Amino acid sequence: MKIVRVDLSTKKIRVEAVPERYRELGGRGLTSLMVNEEVPPGCDALGRENLLVFAPGFLSGTSLPNTGRLSVGAKSPLTGGIKESNAGGTAATAIARLGITAIVLEGQAPEGELSFLRIDRNGEASLEPGGELAGERNYALVEKMLARYGPKTAVLSIGPAGESRLPSASIQSSDVDGHPCRAAGRGGLGAVMGAKGLKALVVDQRGGSPDPVADPQTFRKAVKEVIGFIKADHMCAEVMPKLGTAGLVAPVNSMGAFPSYNARQGVLPGWEAISGEALAELLQKRGGQPTHTGCSQCMIHCSNVFVDEQGRYVTGSLEYETIWSMGGMTGVRDLDTIARLDRLCDDIGLDTMNTGVAVAVALDSGYRSFGDARAVLEMVEEIGRGTELGRILGSGPVAVGRHFGNPRVPAVKGQGVAAYDPRAMLGHGVTFATSPMGADHTAGNLVGAYLTGALDPLKKEGQVDTSRFLQIAMAAFDTAGQCFMASVALLSPEAGEAFRRLLSAKFGREFGPDSFPGELGRRVLRAEKDFNRRAGFSKEDDRLPRFYYEEPLPPHNTVFSIGDEELDSTLDF
Amino acid sequence: MTVKVRFFGTLGGRYPGCRKGQSLPVEVPSGATVQDLLAALKLEHEPGIVALVDGRVVGRSDPLPEEVQVTLLQAMAGG
Numbered sequence: 040m041k042i043v044r045v046d047l048s049t050k051k052i053r054v055e056a057v058p059e060r061y062r063e064l065g066g067r068g069l070t071s072l073m074v075n076e077e078v079p080p081g082c083d084a085l086g087r088e089n090l091l092v093f094a095p096g097f098l099s100g101t102s103l104p105n106t107g108r109l110s111v112g113a114k115s116p117l118t119g120g121i122k123e124s125n126a127g128g129t130a131a132t133a134i135a136r137l138g139i140t141a142i143v144l145e146g147q148a149p150e151g152e153l154s155f156l157r158i159d160r161n162g163e164a165s166l167e168p169g170g171e172l173a174g175e176r177n178y179a180l181v182e183k184m185l186a187r188y189g190p191k192t193a194v195l196s197i198g199p200a201g202e203s204r205l206p207s208a209s210i211q212s213s214d215v216d217g218h219p220c221r222a223a224g225r226g227g228l229g230a231v232m233g234a235k236g237l238k239a240l241v242v243d244q245r246g247g248s249p250d251p252v253a254d255p256q257t258f259r260k261a262v263k264e265v266i267g268f269i270k271a272d273h274m275c276a277e278v279m280p281k282l283g284t285a286g287l288v289a290p291v292n293s294m295g296a297f298p299s300y301n302a303r304q305g306v307l308p309g310w311e312a313i314s315g316e317a318l319a320e321l322l323q324k325r326g327g328q329p330t331h332t333g334c335s336q337c338m339i340h341c342s343n344v345f346v347d348e349q350g351r352y353v354t355g356s357l358e359y360e361t362i363w364s365m366g367g368m369t370g371v372r373d374l375d376t377i378a379r380l381d382r383l384c385d386d387i388g389l390d391t392m393n394t395g396v397a398v399a400v401a402l403d404s405g406y407r408s409f410g411d412a413r414a415v416l417e418m419v420e421e422i423g424r425g426t427e428l429g430r431i432l433g434s435g436p437v438a439v440g441r442h443f444g445n446p447r448v449p450a451v452k453g454q455g456v457a458a459y460d461p462r463a464m465l466g467h468g469v470t471f472a473t474s475p476m477g478a479d480h481t482a483g484n485l486v487g488a489y490l491t492g493a494l495d496p497l498k499k500e501g502q503v504d505t506s507r508f509l510q511i512a513m514a515a516f517d518t519a520g521q522c523f524m525a526s527v528a529l530l531s532p533e534a535g536e537a538f539r540r541l542l543s544a545k546f547g548r549e550f551g552p553d554s555f556p557g558e559l560g561r562r563v564l565r566a567e568k569d570f571n572r573r574a575g576f577s578k579e580d581d582r583l584p585r586f587y588y589e590e591p592l593p594p595h596n597t598v599f600s601i602g603d604e605e606l607d608s609t610l611d612f
Numbered sequence: 613m614t615v616k617v618r619f620f621g622t623l624g625g626r627y628p629g630c631r632k633g634q635s636l637p638v639e640v641p642s643g644a645t646v647q648d649l650l651a652a653l654k655l656e657h658e659p660g661i662v663a664l665v666d667g668r669v670v671g672r673s674d675p676l677p678e679e680v681q682v683t684l685l686q687a688m689a690g691g
Binding site: 273274277278279281282284286287289290291293294295311314316317320359458459480484485486487489490491492495497523524527594595 | 620621622624631632633659660662664667668669671683685686687688689690
């Protein structure tokens with residue numbers, strides 16, 4: 040296995056064997072350990088000293104399904120801390136099957152120079168001039184790349200937001216249909232890519248030399264066992280294929296925790312119109328796809344294809360978090376508008392979550408009215424056009440709050456929150472506050488524990504312990520490249536045993552009960568916390584905005600009540 | 613007594629007219645529990661069923677008050 044290092048300053052590409060200190064790592068574990076070791080914590084995130092690391096999980100490219108996840112890591116221009124942003128699509132499998140453990144962008148191209156990185160079916164990397172692609176939006180860009188290199192091509196790309204180095208800029212990832220609708224959205228890593236002068240990473244999907252498995256026969260047997268646990272999981276087998284993550288609109292509203300109107304209410308009146316159930320029915324009626332395979336190696340099919348009234352493609356993979364940020368937070372209760380906003384963000388190259396929260400803060404400041412669909416569409420278009428307001432919106436919710444003098448900014452460490460209000464789901468507040476990533480929807484998501492009745496979302500007991508357990512587990516599964524949905528099915532002791540048998544067969548050594556996810560997850564989180572500490576973060580950064588402690592959230596009319604000492608104990612290892 | 617039930621997840625499709633959360637009136641004996649309601653709907657063996665009353669998850673042995681509205685859906689994890 041090898042690491043491909045691309046220096047944008049010198050245009051030199053060098054290939055090195057994976058050093059001992061990075062062995063048995065992939066995904067988030069590799070990006071975070073590498074960033075912690077090789078990036079000066081105090082550096083300018085948009086400068087030459089930052090790295091941008093692309094790493095498939097250490098199981099990506101193997102025969103284990105649901106391992107098509109890619110980690111992208113760097114110092115974040117949004118949070119100022121370490122960032123791992125995770126994307127589905129086709130790139131992770133493509134990179135892994137070329138025998139590449141990571142692609143590392145170093146240095147910085149001269150101002151105004153743009154190129155793209157091509158990796159052919161032999162795993163050979165070359166930098167190609169990309170000046171003619173300047174300003175291109177993602178859909179047109181990917182279409183050009185597929186026309187030039189063929190349909191068996193995975194594309195990671197930035198749009199105008201990334202080129203403009205906006206802190207909400209995403210890196211889009213093409214799905215199995217060649218649409219750039221999957222995203223490494225969080226943390227503004229598209230801006231890092233833009234600052235390096237790289238427009239796209241174009242990878243041949245026909246590689247045939249993945250990282251070898253130490254014991255192929257035992258591995259195959261363990262893969263079957265793990266597949267059995269995923270098939271037996273009701274969410275993976277029944278709910279996700281039929282409703283996708285949008286199926287969460289109903290339960291989270293029903294529990295009064297759906298942050299609406301810039302987190303002023305916990306239920307969006309009329310949420311049924313933008314629910315997963317309504318989405319599935321609409322797509323069935325129009326000839327869209329409520330069930331769709333978006334990522335390589337997927338057996339869950341939680342993706343969808345949204346079409347308009349004429350049956351024309353609008354966007355793919357319309358997710359719960361986007362429906363919330365562009366619907367709940369803005370008060371827009373129209374799936375067609377939300378789908379257009381999703382398409383716009385994917386095309387411009389923007390994190391839908393951070394953008395929706397930024398727009399909501401502007402609406403809350405009186406710039407326009409909540410529920411004004413046309414105004415919200417215009418605001419996101421302004422980001423694409425790079426107007427003055429557009430640049431403020433594209434800089435994220437904190438910048439918008441500062442601009443309008445509005446202190447009600449639902450963000451932690453500069454990153455907009457996710458679709459679970461900490462006042463009605465206390466454990467999410469613990470994760471938002473303490474995750475080294477800032478407020479995050481996958482770092483330690485407790486909604487499953489609430490719905491199964493394992494934990495009461497309004498009582499303090501168990502919130503810190505559960506957040507800690509899930510944060511550690513997700514750090515480990517993100518390192519493996521395992522999709523979040525499948526990971527949830529593997530959290531039981533029996534499934535964990537099967538997964539460790541698979542790891543033992545992969546690496547040719549025994550994985551004991553605490554080795555995965557515990558030991559690995561803690562190692563990753565320790566590295567992330569270490570980077571943030573050296574970048575100047577303190578305990579005071581592990582807190583929620585004041586309004587969560589002071590302003591009761593209807594309908595439960597509760598506030599966030601986990602104390603600072605308890606928060607500080609969450610990742611105290 | 614009559615319990616009004618709203619179905620979400622993939623449950624609504626099983627009850628005509630209830631796909632998008634429209635209420636279905638269900639007759640259960642006075643003092644019935646959540647489990648009794650699920651049995652009346654033939655959902656007692658369905659995996660992952662969650663019952664909510666007034667925005668709170670309720671247990672299978674919890675009694676149902678008169679005139680209550682119950683939301684039934686399926687457990688999911690977030691992300």
